[in-house]
Amino acid sequence: MNEIKGGSLTVAGIGSGKFSQITGEVLEALKICDCIAGYEVYINLVKDHFPGKEFLSTPMRKEEERCRLALEKASQGKNVVFICSGDAGVYGMSGLIYEVSKEFPGVQINVLPGITAALSGSALLGAPLIHDFAVISLSDLMTPWEKIAKRLEYASAADLCIVLYNPMSHKRKDYLLKACQILLKNLPEDRPCGYVRNIGREGEECKILTLKELSTAELDMFTTVFIGNESTKVLETANGKKLVTPRGYQFEKSALDDK
Known part of the structure; x- marks a missing residue:
């Protein structure tokens, strides 16, 4: 000692x-x-x-x-x-x-x-994580890819919003594509998604796109990826398009009105 x-x-x-x-x-x-x-x-x-x-x-x-x-x-x-x-x-x-x-x-x-990047990136994109979400790293340095693949499959089947850390690197150029192929088994091609690169640093980039478009995006390990759930939508605002997942307040109001 x-x-x-x-x-x-x-x-x-x-x-x-x-x-x-x-x-x-x-x-x-x-x-x-x-x-x-x-x-x-x-x-x-x-x-x-x-x-x-x-x-x-x-x-x-x-x-x-x-x-x-x-x-x-x-x-x-x-x-x-x-x-x-x-x-x-x-x-x-x-x-x-x-x-x-x-x-x-x-x-x-x-x-x-x-x-963490899930929060700072979410703020730049809009409000994609208002409801339940999962955070999954695509790096297989410490987690076998088979386990990562299973987590992706289960999270998408459960209709969770998903945040991907370490989506791509020089040695893992096809991992984001592989991840999107797994997600597409449960999710539609037009599912709203987004990514933010170099959060808070020089070269910061923020983009909203579909899951199909995401599958061919050229990203890196300094990028954080967001996949919406079935309620996530793209809203036009005074400062551009924003990725938003409704919490469901409108349904709560309707339920109160029915009582």
């Missing part, structure tokens, strides 16, 4: 990386900490705002090493904030931090929420 001198580790989501979308709670934690740890890309998003801080980072695929470095620093009595994109508990690092922390008994761990 590592010697513990007292310290804390806060795992915090920083949202899309747009500084104005970092919550006040996370911002305060970053201001008062001794050290900021995280994936090097996320460190670069906040580094200029916190001069004088110590920074710990590792490249991609070094997640466990990154967690251990942060916990070691905390075990030395430092106040460490470990940053993740979006929310630390949605495809983030809070789970792995807790697992690795068994080697560092005595380090206090706190988790602060951030704005």
Whole structure:
């Protein structure tokens, strides 16, 4: 076991990386900490705002090493904030931090929420997640594709709105197509969908399209995809087309009127 001198580790989501979308709670934690740890890309998003801080980072695929470095620093009595994109508990690092922390008994761990892409992307598209929805990652680095395929099939059969994270990468160019082919077994080709790329960053792009059109879209791992349910529609508004899933208030009113 590592010697513990007292310290804390806060795992915090920083949202899309747009500084104005970092919550006040996370911002305060970053201001008062001794050290900021995280994936090097996320460190670069906040580094200029916190001069004088110590920074710990590792490249991609070094997640466990990154967690251990942060916990070691905390075990030395430092106040460490470990940053993740979006929310630390949605495809983030809070789970792995807790697992690795068994080697560092005595380090206090706190988790602060951030704005995950399902929420920030939904706001840009309109209001597609007003009703029940499922969030599914198409990355098979840690989940077998067979299990991902089953989740897609069941979520579409249940008529859930669906949010897809990591829809495509250089090594997974056909995964979005494969996912859409599974969804099309239960959903019509004209089902309203949308995607948002580079949320809150340079090159932000937002588009509404059909499920058939989505199947041939050229996207990347910085894109979040939204598939509507049977009630989802495209509305014309003063600031363009918006993807909206009704909650059903009109039905509640009708039911009251009938009483």
